[in-house]
Amino acid sequence: MTQTATAPPTFLERLTGRRHAVRTSKDVVVLHGVTKRYPNGRVALRDVDLVVPEGDFVFLVGPSGAGKSTLMRLLIRDELASKGHVVVDGNDLSHLRRSDVPRIRRKIGVVFQDFKLLPRKTVRENVAFALEVTGTKRALVGPAVDRVLALVGLTGQANQLPNQLSGGEQQRTAIARALVHDPRLIIADEPTGNLDPVISWELIQLLLRINELGVTILMATHDAEVVTALRKRVVALEDGRVIRDETGATYHQAD
Template sequence: MIQLYNVSKIYDNGVKALNDVTLHIRKGEFIFLVGPSGAGKSTLTKLICREELPSRGQVVINGRSLARMRKRDVPYLRRKIGMVFQDFRLITNKTVFENVAFALEITGASNKDIKRAVPAVLRMVGLEKKAKMLPAQLSGGEQQRTCVARAIVNNPVLILADEPTGNLDPETSWDLMKLFMDINRRGTTIVMSTHAWDIVDSMKKRVVALGDGVITRDEESGAYGYES
């Protein structure tokens, strides 16, 4: 579903973030991106959602080359990708319901569709009772689940999670991982960059390790690894 062919990324300020990376991600996979800060995990994520374009090489999603994609088609690509961040990125003056509904509103969804879809995803992430609360009134885990609800409400084919457990305590992190596994079981591909070695080690999913802009390791049912 996602192919990177000999992708290099050099930022305008001269930083070489990725160097000749080739990676294939199949539909329905659950992949951990691991590696120290600055290894290129975030850049990889940004290339997939076309926040950045590669300096060399090709990124292909569902058979479409992102470099050749017209700028005005990018929003429609993003609607197929749900994103989850370490810092949640919720809109602070909107309630949980409104935050999730917003992802539908921007696609021009009707009120009817919103009223049907939002409670369903809130139930799935276990926040149906907190729908009317503001993000500030929620715990970190609840905020992250709101973020996940927002990411899945458009039925994305892919979820990009950038250190989603970074601000959560271990127990809440595990709740989130269970949620991700649920979503993954329904066929959604998940690419998650993380430093949480315990999660990576116990979930036995594919692990892609990055170091200094190159893939240092790519194993099915891998572990976090301690060499980096």
């Protein structure tokens, strides 16, 4: 079977303009009736339904303890749902074979508040490492790393160590690392939580550009100003329930 003619373009193809972006109507994330009860009895999600179509930019908001990080942990199969279905790019995570987990994980780029970079590796090595551990051919690693570093504006810092970078540059390194696998989805858990407002805005602009290239983005945040300014889709959790799911929305519910 020849796949080359009909397969959707990869992120790197869209990035380099070698093929035109194709929007499909596929849903990247589907949560259906999802409840998460932790072993200590704490219920973090209650009967959550959520559908995120490809290309969406979704802000996940809600007070501390509402269940935002738990929802993201279910998507990367860090935790399993106690009830209901979590489906990523058509794969039901509760019925996944162990051997399929790495393949699904590579569809999702993850960005955390605290960057989680390897301190003894340079920017370039941090990003390359993400590919090397999955057995990517050596000849492909260099060009892929160069492209994502250019996208996030870190070509000039490629040989610096994380402690030689500003907070914003560290977070952009983390985004480059998340992108290098050509993910369908980026999940960002309070990515601007440790950044000052100006740098936060730069990071958000970068995520918007990545989204324009066709990558679906789900971002948990407490930043009311950013959410309200952008009028994207807002999914609000409270005590584990979705209490609002609105497009073109503000951080707080409009009356």
